[in-house]
Amino acid sequence: MKIQILGPGCPKCKQLEEAAEVAAQEFGADYQIEKVSDINEIMSFGVMMTPAIAVDGEVKSVGKVLSKDEIIAFLK
Structure with missing residues (x-):
């Protein structure tokens, strides 16, 4: 499972990344977290506001910024 955090590295992006890490560990999935900070790559997802998360x-x-439980719901 590939979890991508889309954002320039702002505090909210970092909060989302931390929540995603905890959620993936609790969910028990085999996962990889990738930070996407390049604005052109973020826009290629159709994202105009950050932070964003893609699975x-x-x-x-x-x-x-999603809670750990909200992220777990997306991982199911």
Whole structure:
């Protein structure tokens, strides 16, 4: 499972990355977290607001920091 955090590295992006790490560990998935900070690559996902999260290339949330439980729901 590939979890991508889309954002320039702002505090909210880092919060989302930390929550995703905890969620993936609790979920027990074999995962890889990738930070995507290149604006052109972020826009290629159709994302105009950050932070955003994508799971296996599919954008799940844009413009907000999700809780660990919200992220686990996307991993199921």
